[in-house]
Structures are given as C-alpha cells and as structure tokens.
Amino acid sequence: xxxxxxxxxxxxxxxxxxxxxxxxxxxxxxxxxxxxxxxxxxxxxxxxxxxxxxxxxxxxxxxxxxxxxxxxxxxxxxxxxxxxxxxxxxxxxxxxxxxxxxxxxxxxxxxxxxxxxxxxxxxxxxxxxxxxxxxxxxxxxxxxxxxxxxxxxxxxxxxxxxxxxxxxxxxxxxxxxxxxxxxxxxxxxxxxxxxxxxxxxxxxxxxxxxxxxxxxxxxxxxxxxxxxxxxxxxxxxxxxxxxxxxxxxxxxxxxxxxxxxxxxxxxxxxxxxxxxxxxxxxxxxxxxxxxxxxxxxxxxxxxxxxxxxxxxxxxxxxxxxxxxxxxxxxxxxxxxxxxxxxxxxxxxxxxxxxxxxxxxxxxxxxxxxxxxxxxxxxxxxxxxxxxxxxxxxxxxxxxx
Amino acid sequence: xxxxxxxxxxxxxxxxxxxxxxxxxxxxxxxxxxxxxxxxxxxxxxxxxxxxxxxxxxxxxxxxxxxxxxxxxxxxxxxxxxxxxxxxxxxxxxxxxxxxxxxxxxxxxxxxxxxxxxxxxxxxxxxxxxxxxxxxxxxxxxxxxxxxxxxxxxxxxxxxxxxxxxxxxxxxxxxxxxxxxxxxxxxxxxxxxxxxxxxxxxxxxxxxxxxxxxxxxxxxxxxxxxxxxxxxxxxxxxxxxxxxxxxxxxxxxxxxxxxxxxxxxxxxxxxxxxxxxxxxxxxxxxxxxxxxxxxxxxxxxxxxxxxxxxxxxxxxxxxxxxxxxxxxxxxxxxxxxxxxxxxxxxxxxxxxxxxxxxxxxxxxxxxxxxxxxxxxxxxxxxxxxxxxxxxxxxxxxxxxxxxxxxxxxxxxxxxxxxxxxxxxxxxxx
Numbered sequence: 001x002x003x004x005x006x007x008x009x010x011x012x013x014x015x016x017x018x019x020x021x022x023x024x025x026x027x028x029x030x031x032x033x034x035x036x037x038x039x040x041x042x043x044x045x046x047x048x049x050x051x052x053x054x055x056x057x058x059x060x061x062x063x064x065x066x067x068x069x070x071x072x073x074x075x076x077x078x079x080x081x082x083x084x085x086x087x088x089x090x091x092x093x094x095x096x097x098x099x100x101x102x103x104x105x106x107x108x109x110x111x112x113x114x115x116x117x118x119x120x121x122x123x124x125x126x127x128x129x130x131x132x133x134x135x136x137x138x139x140x141x142x143x144x145x146x147x148x149x150x151x152x153x154x155x156x157x158x159x160x161x162x163x164x165x166x167x168x169x170x171x172x173x174x175x176x177x178x179x180x181x182x183x184x185x186x187x188x189x190x191x192x193x194x195x196x197x198x199x200x201x202x203x204x205x206x207x208x209x210x211x212x213x214x215x216x217x218x219x220x221x222x223x224x225x226x227x228x229x230x231x232x233x234x235x236x237x238x239x240x241x242x243x244x245x246x247x248x249x250x251x252x253x254x255x256x257x258x259x260x261x262x263x264x265x266x267x268x269x270x271x272x273x274x275x276x277x278x279x280x281x282x283x284x285x286x287x288x289x290x291x292x293x294x295x296x297x298x299x300x301x302x303x304x305x306x307x308x309x310x311x312x313x314x315x316x317x318x319x320x321x322x323x324x325x326x327x328x329x330x331x332x333x334x335x336x337x338x339x340x341x342x343x344x345x346x347x348x349x350x351x352x353x354x355x356x357x358x359x360x361x362x363x364x365x366x367x368x369x370x371x372x373x374x375x376x377x378x379x380x381x382x383x384x385x386x387x388x389x390x391x392x393x394x395x396x397x398x399x400x
Numbered sequence: 401x402x403x404x405x406x407x408x409x410x411x412x413x414x415x416x417x418x419x420x421x422x423x424x425x426x427x428x429x430x431x432x433x434x435x436x437x438x439x440x441x442x443x444x445x446x447x448x449x450x451x452x453x454x455x456x457x458x459x460x461x462x463x464x465x466x467x468x469x470x471x472x473x474x475x476x477x478x479x480x481x482x483x484x485x486x487x488x489x490x491x492x493x494x495x496x497x498x499x500x501x502x503x504x505x506x507x508x509x510x511x512x513x514x515x516x517x518x519x520x521x522x523x524x525x526x527x528x529x530x531x532x533x534x535x536x537x538x539x540x541x542x543x544x545x546x547x548x549x550x551x552x553x554x555x556x557x558x559x560x561x562x563x564x565x566x567x568x569x570x571x572x573x574x575x576x577x578x579x580x581x582x583x584x585x586x587x588x589x590x591x592x593x594x595x596x597x598x599x600x601x602x603x604x605x606x607x608x609x610x611x612x613x614x615x616x617x618x619x620x621x622x623x624x625x626x627x628x629x630x631x632x633x634x635x636x637x638x639x640x641x642x643x644x645x646x647x648x649x650x651x652x653x654x655x656x657x658x659x660x661x662x663x664x665x666x667x668x669x670x671x672x673x674x675x676x677x678x679x680x681x682x683x684x685x686x687x688x689x690x691x692x693x694x695x696x697x698x699x700x701x702x703x704x705x706x707x708x709x710x711x712x713x714x715x716x717x718x719x720x721x722x723x724x725x726x727x728x729x730x731x732x733x734x735x736x737x738x739x740x741x742x743x744x745x746x747x748x749x750x751x752x753x754x755x756x757x758x759x760x761x762x763x764x765x766x767x768x769x770x771x772x773x774x775x776x777x778x779x780x781x782x783x784x785x786x787x788x789x790x791x792x793x794x795x796x797x798x799x800x801x802x803x804x805x806x807x808x809x810x811x812x813x814x815x816x817x818x819x820x821x822x823x824x825x826x827x828x829x
Contacts (some may be wrong), residue, residue, distance in 0.1 A: 005610045030606060049655070051638035063637030114781070133779075138753040142738035144674035146651060146659060150740035153748040155661065155672060157588045159579070164661045165670055165742050167651050168587055169573040175631045179598040184778035186605035187407045187432055191783050193612055200781040207759055207777035208598075210748060211424075213589035214774060215467075218482035220745035221771045223466025227745055228668070232586050236467075240565045242574065242584060249584055251569035282463075317561040321584045324572030324632040325639020332555040338626050350640050356627040357546075357603045360533075361618035362610055 002363040004031025009189070012037060012091055013072070015101035016045050018171050019129040019205070021068035022178030023185065024099055028071035029355070029364045032097070035379060036069055036370065037088070040076040040400055043372045044069070053347070059372060060346035066369045067352050070342065074370025075379045076400045079110055084399045088112070090384050092120050096198075097185060101129040101177065105140050114200045124198040125188040129177040133204030143205055148173030152209035153216055161229045176208040233288055237281040239263075242321060243292070243299045249321040250299060250307050259316055266314045267298040344368045376400050406433025407783055411608065413516040414439060414507075415491065416498075420564065420593040421624060422520035422548055423487035425600035429516075430490035431776040431786050437510070437801055438488055438792060442495040442823035452477050469768050478794050478826055479767040485791040486773050489763055493792025494801045495822045498529045502821045507531060508539045509806050515611075516604055520548040520596075523558055533619040542617040544607040548596055552623030562624065564590025571628035576635055578648035585648075595631060596624040657706040658684075660713050661742060662720035669725040670742035673716070673732060678702065683735040688719045765790035795824045 009032040013024040021036075021044070028034040038044050046065040053061055078084040092098060098117060100107065107113050107128070114126050128134060131143020146167045149155040159166035184201040192198055210217070215236075219225045227235070234240030239260075240253045254263045264272045272278055272294060277287040284291050299307060304320035311318035327333050328351055339351040355364035380386045380400070394400045411434040415426040423438075430436040455465065455473050464471035467482045474480050497503045508531075511517060517536060519526060526532045526547070533545045547553065550562020568574060568591045574584040603620045611617055629636070638644050646654075653659040653674065661672045675681050678701065685694035693715050698704045705712060720728055725741040732739035743751065749772065754760065760772040768790075776786045802808045802822070816822045 003610070003614070005606055026602070051634060051641055051644075053641045055642070063641060064634050067633040067637060132753060133757055136753045136756040138733070141733040142736065144656070144659075144676070144738040146653070146661070146672045146674050147738050147740035150661070150670075150672035150742045151748075151751070153743055153745055154587075154589060155670075155742050156744045158577075158585060160582075163579065164651065164663065166577060166579070166585060167661070167672070168589075169577040169591070170632065170634065172591070172631060176598065179595075179602065180778050183428065183598060183602040183605055184780070186602060186609055187778070188780055188783075190605060190609050190612065191407045191780075193609075195782075197782065199783065202779040202781070204757070204777055206753070207757070207775070210754065210759065211774035211777060212591075212594040214486050215483060216588070216745045217748065217774060218486055219466040220749060221773075222469050222482035222768075223464065223471045225464075225466040234565065234586070242569065242586060244583065249569075249574075251566045251574070251586070253563050253565040255563070255565070280458075312560050315561060317563055317566045319566040319570035321569040321574050322572050323575045323639065323645045324629060324636040325645060327572065327629060328636070328640060332551065332557045333626075333629075336552055336555045336623070336626075338623075338629070350637060353626070353630045353633055353636065356599050356630045357620055357622035359603065359607065359618055359620050361614075361616055362606065 002361055004365070005359075005362040006030045006032035009033070009096045010094065011035065011097040011099055012095045013099045015099070015129075017101045017177075018046070018064070018068060018174035019177035019181060020099050020101035021046060022175055023127065023129070023181040024072060025068055025070055026178070026182045026356075027097070027099075027185065029366065030362055031365070034072040035091070035375070036072045036074045037077050038074060038372060040078050040373070040398060043076070047372070058346070060344075063350075066342070066344060066347055066350065069369035070352065071365050071367030072370055073375035073379065074373060075376050076373040078399050081399055083394070083397065085111065087380070087384070087399070089120055091379070092117050092124065094383060095121065095124060097125045097127065097189070099127045099181065099185065103140060104128070104130055104134050118198065122197055123192065125185060125192065125201065126198065127181050127185045127188070127201040127203065129181045129203040129205065131205050133207065134200070134202045138206075143173070145171045145173045148205050148209055152206055154209060154213055157213070157216055157227050157229055159229050160231050165229065173205050173209055176212070177203055177205040180208050233285060235285060238284040238288060239291070239295065243296055245299045245302055245304055245307055247303045250304055251319050251321055252299075253317040262314045263295075263316045266311065266316060267295060269294060340366045342366055342368050346371065373400065405784060407780070407785070408432040408434035408608070411435070411516065412437065412514040413518060414510055414514050416517065416519040416521070417548070418520060420483075420487060420590070421596040422518055422600070424594060424597035425548070425604070426518050427487055427490055428597065428601040428776060429604060434516075436491040437797070438491045438493040439496050439507070440493065440794065442497055442795070442820060442827040469771075474767070476767060476825075482768075485765055485768050485771075488791035489761070489773060490787045490789045491792060492797040492801065493794065494798045495795040495824075497821050498531065500819070500821050502816060502819060504529055504531060506802065506806070506816070506821070508536075510801070511536050511539045511543055513805060514540070515542075515544060515608070517543060517545045518548075518600070518604070519546070522562070523547070523549045523553045537617070540617070542611060542615060544604065544611065544617045544620070546600055546604055546607075546620040546622060548600055548622045548624060550624045552626065553621050564593040567592040567625050567628065571625050572632045572635065573628070576632075576646070576648060579650045580648060582648065592624050592628045595628050596622060599627040652709065655702070655706060657702065657709050658712050658716055660716070662713070662717050664720050664723050664725040664728060666724065671720055671723070671725045671728045672740050672742060674738040675705070676738070680737050681705065684732065684737045687731050687735045687737065688716075691715075691719075761786060761788050763788050763790050767793060794826060795822065798822055798824065
C-alpha cells in the first residue's frame with residue numbers, strides 16, 4: 001500500500017523554462033497539488049517549443065509541455081494587471097511552496113520578491129531557480145543552455161581539438177536546475193516541520209553545472225593541468241571511447257587491465273597486451289590511432305546488438321549508442337515497465353519516460369498535463385471562493 | 401559531528417557507494433548536515449598495491465599525475481587522490497570487509513543506529529552479503545535504503561556491466577551530441593553519474609520527509625539509465641510522434657538563431673551566443689556596431705535567421721574573432737543577449753561571479769593540502785548548508801565509529817584488526 005508522500009502540499013508554479021516545470025512535475029508525481037500558472041492566451045513557452053505531431057505547432061500538443069507538466073493543474077492569470085496580481089497574492093496565502101524560474105529582477109518588478117511573499121505567508125517555501133542565482137555580478141544575465149555549458153567548463157572540453165567546442169546534449173542545464181530545486185525544496189519543507197517557517201531556496205544553474213565534471217576541475221586544482229578537447233578519447237585510461245560498428249556506433253569502456261585482456265582475447269588479438277606501444281594507459285592514449293586500427297575492424301563487422309551481448313558475456317563493458325526513441329521498444333525497459341502510456345484529450349496517447357526512481361512506500365504518478373486554463377474554475381471558485389459570474393468578468397477582462 | 405542548525409542534524413547515513421554517482425549523492429546530504437559514514441573495504445582505494453607502486457616509480461621517473469597534488473601520488477596515494485577527496489569530503493570514513501560474517505555483523509549494528517543506507521553496487525552484491533533491504537529492515541524497521549544500479553534490479557540487462565562511460569551512450573545522450581557531419585560524442589562528464597547523484601539525493605530527502613511524517617522507512621531503487629532517460633523526453637517524444645531521429649546539430653538549436661559558438665581573439669578562445677527574440681536580435685546587432693548586413697530583410701525575423709544560419713554564423717564570426725571572449729560576453733549580456741565565454745578549468749576557478757557568491761569550499765586535507773572544491777549549488781536563506789571537512793584518510797574514523805558509536809571495547813576492535821575485517825590502511829591481497 002503506497003502513499004502520496006506530498007499529499008496536502010500545495011505548490012504554485014510560475015515560470016518560463018524547463019527548470020520550474022521539471023521540479024513541479026516531480027513534486028506532482030509524489031502527490032503534491034501543483035498549480036501551474038500560465039499567461040492567458042499564449043500559455044507556457046513550452047507549448048510553443050514542440051516536438052509536435054507532423055511538426056505542426058499546436059499549444060496542446062507540444063511534447064515538451066505534455067511531458068514536463070504531468071499530474072499538474074493549470075490556471076491562467078495575467079500578472080501584468082493589478083487584479084491578476086491580487087489573485088496571485090491570494091493564492092500565495094493558501095500555498096505551501098512557490099516555485100519559480102523567472103529572472104530575479106522580474107519577481108521584484110512584479111512585487112513578488114521573497115520578502116513580500118513571505119510577509120503574505122510566513123510558512124511559504126519559495127524555490128527560485130535562475131541561471132546565476134539571486135546575487136553576484138551576473139545575477140541579471142541571461143541564461144540559455146548553451147551559455148550554461150560555456151560558462152561552466154563543459155563546452156570547452158567537448159568536441160575535437162581543431163574544431164569549435166560542442167554544447168552538451170540538449171537542455172541539460174535547465175533539467176539540472178529542476179533536479180536540484182526538487183532536492184532543495186524538500187530540504188526546506190523538511191526543516192519547516194521543525195521551525196514552522198518557510199525560507200527561500202536559491203538554485204543557480206551555473207553552480208549546478210560547475211560541480212558536474214569535477215575531474216576537469218580537480219585536474220586543475222590538484223595537478224595544475226587545464227584539460228582540453230580530446231574528441232571521444234578518454235584521457236585517464238584507454239580504450240574508453242566510441243567506435244563505429246556495422247549499424248551505428250558503440251561505447252567501449254575497457255578501463256581495467258583485466259577488461260583489456262578479455263577484450264584482446266575476444267577480438268582474437270591477445271598479442272596487443274604484449275605490444276610495448278600499448279602497455280600503460282598513457283602509452284595507449286599516445287598511440288591511440290594505431291591501437292584503434294587494431295581493434296576497430298572487429299567492431300565494424302558486427303552490429304550494436306551483437307556487440308552489446310557478446311561483450312557482456314566476456315564482461316567487457318560495451319553498449320550501443322542509442323537514440324532515446326529506440327529504447328521504447330527495448331526489452332529491458334519493457335520488462336521493467338519504465339515507459340508509461342499517457343492519454344491526453346488533444347494530443348492522444350503517447351509513451352512518456354516514467355519514474356526516475358522507484359520508492360517502495362511512495363508511488364510515482366504520471367497523470368496528464370493540463371489544458372490551458374483547465375482548472376480556472378476549480379481554483380478560483382473552489383479554492384478562493386469566487387462566483388461563476390466573477391470568473392466570467394475576469395475572463396472578459398483578460399485577467400484569466 | 402554535525403553543525404548545529406542544519407537541515408539533516410541527527411540523521412546518520414551509511415555510504416557504501418563507490419566512484420561518483422553514489423558518493424556525490426551522499427555528499428549532497430552531508431552538505432545538509434547529515435553525519436555520513438563512508439564504509440570502504442580494507443583492500444583499499446584506487447586499485448591494488450602493485451598499480452600504486454608502479455605509479456610511484458613512474459612519478460620518480462618524471463611523470464605527472466594530475467589527479468594528485470602537484471602531480472605527485474606521494475607515499476600514500478590512496479589519501480591524496482583528488483576525485484576521491486572531492487566526492488567524499490564532509491564524511492567520516494571507516495574500513496569494513498563485508499565479505500566476512502564479522503564485517504556483516506558490525507554493519508548490521510551500524511544499521512541499527514542509522515537512518516539511511518546508500519549503495520551503488522551491481523544488484524547481486526548486497527544480496528550476496530546477506531545485507532539486502534529485507535535483511536536490514538529486520539534490524540531496523542525504519543531504515544531507508546537506496547540502491548543505484550546502472551540498469552535496475554530487474555530486466556534482461558540487470559547484471560550487465562554499467563559505467564557512466566557506457567551508460568550515457570546507451571541512455572541516448574551521445575546520439576544527440578556532435579557536429580552535423582560527425583558521429584556521436586561522449587559528454588566528458590560521464591553525465592549519467594551526476595544525474596543519478598542529484599536524483600538520489602532528492603529521493604532520500606523525500607523518504608526522510610515521509611518518515612518524519614509517518615515513521616516508516618522504505619526501499620528506493622534508482623536505475624541510473626532510467627533517471628537519465630527522464631532528461632531526454634523531447635527527442636524521445638519526437639520519435640514517438642514522428643518516427644524521427646533528429647541528426648546532430650553541433651551548437652544549433654531547434655528554433656533559436658543565431659545560436660552558436662564563435663571564435664574569439666586569442667588561443668582557443670570562444671563565445672557562445674543564443675538569440676531567441678527579435679528584440680534580442682536588434683540588441684545583438686547594435687552591440688556589434690550595426691554593420692550593414694544586419695539590416696538585411698532576410699535576417700529580420702526569427703524564421704529567416706534560422707534559415708540563413710550558415711551565412712549568419714560566418715558574419716558573426718567576423719565580429720567575434722576581433723573580440724576578447726569575456727569582453728564579448730559582457731557586452732552582449734549588458735544589452736540583454738544570452739552569451740557565455742567558453743571557459744576552461746582555470747577560468748572557471750577564477751570566475752568572478754562564483755567568487756562573489758563564495759561558491760567554492762576551502763578544505764584542508766592533512767595529506768593533500770588545501771584546495772578549493774565546488775560547493776552545494778542549493779542555498780537556503782535561513783539554514784546553513786555546506787561544510788569544509790576533508791575527506792577521511794582510509795580507516796580514519798574506525799575508533800570513533802566502532803568505539804564511541806557502537807560501544808565496542810578496545811579488545812573487540814583489536815580482534816577485528818587482527819582478523820582483517822577492518823584496517824588502518826589498505827591491505828594487500
């Protein structure tokens with residue numbers, strides 16, 4: 001019998017990026033009542049970002065929006081009007097958490113800075129996810145994922161030495177902001193059980209990323225070395241790399257001497273182990289081209305699937321380089337029922353990634369994303385006590 | 401051990417994890433004030449004695465090992481290794497061999513007085529030790545246990561080897577990373593590791609919250625590949641909707657333009673820029689001095705800019721190549737355009753913004769010296785976070801943990817030492 005861990009926790013989500021949405025999605029999945037506040041008319045920017053079926057934009061069919069907002073309620077509110085802001089303040093008084101990813105200046109301009117909202121509701125936890133945090137010289141700078149990769153040392157080390165540095169895989173900086181915010185929000189809720197008071201959780205996406213490639217940082221702080229780009233070749237030992245194969249690529253990671261010996265036996269070239277050019281890790285890296293020339297042909301003759309399973313039998317770590325979509329049909333994920341089919345009145349039924357972790361006491365709930373303004377009546381009438389007529393007037397006035 | 405007034409005061413965590421994903425998760429919880437006891441096998445860290453001996457000889461012959469202070473592994477490399485000292489700072493450390501019944505017994509006694517057990521072995525290991533969740537729950541019904549296997553506790557790949565260096569490609573990150581004309585790329589951060597860390601730290605917080613409200617412990621299974629696929633929903637849904645596997649797009653974006661990484665003045669110097677709106681485009685143009693081409697009609701709207709990116713990138717590079725990368729970033733940001741200098745590790749450590757926010761923790765380690773380490777990226781306005789305890793030397797807290805916490809006598813501890821269940825330094829096997 002599992003319980004909703006965050007039952008009774010009401011969250012107001014306000015934002016424009018993936019960060020607040022992903023954090024809100026995780027809180028909602030564990031039972032919080034997450035109310036997503038969107039701008040009337042256009043809604044959340046993720047409604048415009050896709051992917052869309054057949055590439056045709058539609059505000060209720062954007063894959064990013066559908067996925068990032070599962071199990072939430074959706075309301076619309078125009079915060080540029082006094083009435084809209086007033087309604088938002090009323091909601092703040094009834095909430096446990098305000099989750100937002102606006103630039104720090106925007107919240108101040110709206111009159112929704114931390115000191116003000118804390119006055120309205122001293123128990124409120126305010127989680128603010130920004131590119132650079134609530135203080136410091138870059139506080140008001142603009143963050144996009146590629147900027148996050150650039151400023152934190154990730155981009156400099158990705159790609160070929162003689163080409164431009166590469167950004168990372170998609171909007172990971174924003175997802176990291178959301179993941180850290182989930183952790184930080186729970187920390188603030190946990191401590192509130194004792195103190196009875198809320199506080200502000202300040203999550204800086206830049207700081208989230210700085211700590212995520214610490215080998216590079218440590219090489220510098222300990223050894224004084226500045227890591228540069230080395231393509232796909234891992235520098236600490238080898239072969240840790242990507243090889244082409246018959247139907248794509250595989251990742252090979254024979255990092256220990258035992259694994260290397262098995263690998264050489266597997267490809268039928270045990271003599272590599274005795275070759276003076278390839279004895280130590282640094283030798284193999286220095287002579288990587290010659291080394292790859294000996295191993296690669298064996299890989300090129302085999303498919304990803306063959307290599308994955310054959311190498312496993314020899315305990316040599318080797319996996320297919322997979323497009324995430326291919327995993328939908330993969331037997332492992334099927335057997336574990338990882339992907340969940342979610343039905344949506346406009347977008348139809350689609351498979352979404354399911355729970356990032358499984359808790360024996362607290363089940364993960366997927367639900368579906370709200371239509372634009374779907375829960376206006378429930379929230380404004382049910383929760384704040386407005387009448388249907390008043391709701392109509394608000395709608396006509398463009399407040400909601 | 402814990403600092404007064406931190407979030408996880410009084411919470412004790414047993415950390416059995418290795419390398420990165422688990423250790424970083426436990427450290428995030430230590431940075432909230434938990435007392436984390438790192439439990440290592442006496443057989444030691446970072447490979448066998450033989451490898452360390454070879455490394456010492458190579459250092460004497462002039463080779464520099466960048467993961468050790470000043471490139472020198474020293475006489476006790478196991479206490480000087482940078483990654484180890486980073487991921488395990490703010491923890492206590494003991495040695496304990498869980499292959500022996502005596503070791504398992506000590507572990508069970510520790511479980512009785514602890515709140516959380518965190519491990520990232522392959523799924524068979526804890527079962528083989530007789531220390532799976534069912535066994536631990538009998539000792540302490542309120543225990544929270546989290547396991548972080550690569551592929552999970554079930555399914556056909558359950559027992560496959562799983563490292564960050566192979567999981568990130570299997571999860572799909574590499575397939576969407578690369579130049580338009582190249583194959584896939586590794587992330588250089590074995591990205592599934594930190595993804596698992598942050599998820600695990602959040603999962604443990606949720607379990608602690610649940611226990612505070614209900615008194616009940618639980619078991620958490622975190623398959624690292626699944627937590628990772630959760631961050632790849634957009635390409636996955638595109639495939640589900642349209643059967644499409646979008647190619648690698650270098651530094652581009654699916655709708656923003658210009659969006660790229662441009663060469664600057666100096667050696668290997670670059671700036672990344674992202675322009676989302678027409679207003680930002682106009683700000684960008686005036687920042688670079690409004691050369692005539694910026695007036696061209698085809699660049700005026702977002703879809704036009706996106707269609708003509710190749711030309712746009714060349715024209716922009718002609719400006720950036722004359723600029724210092726930091727200066728270009730500041731000028732663009734001051735005009736409201738998202739831009740970031742592409743920083744290397746030295747520049748990251750000097751970054752004025754991170755300095756001003758006191759991001760780095762200064763930690764003095766008795767054998768590795770004083771260094772700066774990335775801090776906790778989450779700050780609470782009223783509760784202190786982050787600590788500056790050095791990573792434990794191997795076996796450093798054996799006596800505190802076994803003697804003071806478990807109340808074992810000197811004789812009992814001496815016997816465990818003799819039986820090699822614990823040790824004060826690495827044991828050669």
